[in-house]
Amino acid sequence: MxxxxxxxxxxxxxxxxxxxxxxxxxxxxxxxxxxxxxxxxxxxxxxxxxxxxxxxxxxxKERRQWIADISHELRTPVAVLQGEIEALLDGIRPVTPETISSLHAETLRLTHLVEDLYQLSLSDLGALTYRKENLDVLDVLRSSVQSYRAEFEKKHIALSLSIPEEAEAIVSADRGRLDQLFLNLLENSLKYTEIGGKLNVGAQFGNGALTIEFQDSEPGVCAEDRERLFERFYRVEGSRNRGSGGAGLGLAICKKIVDAHEGGISVHESPLGGLQVHIVFYQVEFKG
Ligand SMILES: Nc1ncnc2c1ncn2[C@@H]1O[C@H](COP(=O)(O)OP(=O)(O)OP(=O)(O)O)[C@@H](O)[C@H]1O
Ligand SMILES: [Mg+2]
Missing domain, CATH: 1.10.8 (Helicase, Ruva Protein; domain 3)
Structure with missing residues (x-):
């Protein structure tokens, strides 16, 4: 006791x-x-x-930060729209096809932002659906690149695709999401490569895996920033102020898509002086 x-x-x-x-x-x-x-x-x-x-x-803390960032990102385009509409109402700006088209462009940016936020939130909830089928990743890559050719020509950026013509790489994947992955990367190279530059897209096959590489010319991204590129809303200083600058969600979405296909995505220094994005898909059936 x-x-x-x-x-x-x-x-x-x-x-x-x-x-x-x-x-x-x-x-x-x-x-x-x-x-x-x-x-x-x-x-x-x-x-x-x-x-x-x-x-x-x-x-x-991250959840609060995410909500604060979303509110901040939404506030800017909404404020711009409001200001432009008020200027039209007050007669400060004339109602012309150009002013209407600028309003329209602003709503498109807003729609794009809301759509990206929605996708990220769905994938956080585990509710983003993937309709996977056995498909040829190289075929999706070819058609994504094709759809951007004209844009690259307009900016005088030489776009080259080096994959064996007849080759097929069959993966269990969602065509729409893969397309979105490649389009996000093409859009980035288009936005963040100087006029007169280059983008090389290539693919190699080895040990049952398919590696896809996007290599562009200057500007590059320093090692410190490269580590953070997949974070939501992360933009390299300078991209933030540019008119063409996006929200900083594209690469976060790319990472989600690649993760959902049990693959890998990483960024490196490109031999051409810009950014290199490296994607790997495993369990690939190669033909051709
Ligand atoms: N190919 C590239 N070359 C140089 N910098 C790049 C390249 N791709 C991305 N970046 C840098 O990484 C940042 C993040 O890219 P990400 O695609 O996530 O966002 P974003 O393009 O700014 O906006 P969003 O894709 O949401 O419209 C960009 O703001 C840019 O600073
Ligand atoms: Mg982007």
Whole structure:
């Protein structure tokens, strides 16, 4: 009795503390931590609890940041639209086909942004549906590149596609999403390559995997920025101010699409002086 009383106290105190901390976490106070971290099993449980609380706190912070960023990104185009419409209403700007077309372009940007946000939110929820079928990735790549040829010509960027003509690389994939992946990368190279530059798109096959590479000429992206390109809303300084600049969601979407196909995507320095995007698909059946 004399021995068991202090022992029971030693056990009860940390359990009480843990119960209190659990209530705190349950009511949303994720900064809560347990102080008693003895070297026994209870101590281990407390350390695990603290690790869990840290993750919850981090997730909550990211969620708040995501909402703050979305609000910020939506506010700018809406404010621009409002300003332009008010100028038309007040007669400061004349109603001409050009002013209407500029309003239209602004709504298109907004629609594009909302669509990208919606897609990312769906994939966060695990609700983005993929209709996979056995298809030829190279065929999708060829037609995506083809659809952008005219745009590249207009900007005098030499676009070359080097894949064996008859080759096929069959992968279980969603055609629409793959198309979106390639179009996002083409759009980036178009936007972020100087006039008169180059984009080489190539594909190689080896060890059952297909590697696709997009290599463009200047400007490049420094190593520090390259590490963050797949983050949502991340744009390299300079792209932010340019009229053509996007929201910084394209590469985050590309990563989601590649992940959903159990592939890999990474960015490197391009031998042509710009950015190189490297995509790998595994379990590919190669023909040709
Ligand atoms: N090919 C490239 N060459 C140089 N910089 C690039 C290239 N592709 C992307 N970047 C840089 O990476 C940033 C992020 O690209 P991402 O596609 O995610 O967003 P975005 O093009 O700015 O907007 P969005 O794609 O949402 O319209 C760009 O803002 C740009 O600074
Ligand atoms: Mg982009």
């Amino acid at each position: 004399l021995i068991s009383f202090p022992l029971a106290r030693r056990l009860v105190k940390p359990i009480k503390e843990m119960a209190a901390a659990t209530h705190e976490i349950a009511s949303g106070r994720y900064a809560t931590r347990i102080s008693s971290t003895s070297s026994d099993e209870l101590g281990q449980l407390a350390r695990d609890f603290n690790a869990m609380a840290l993750i919850l706190e981090k997730n909550e």
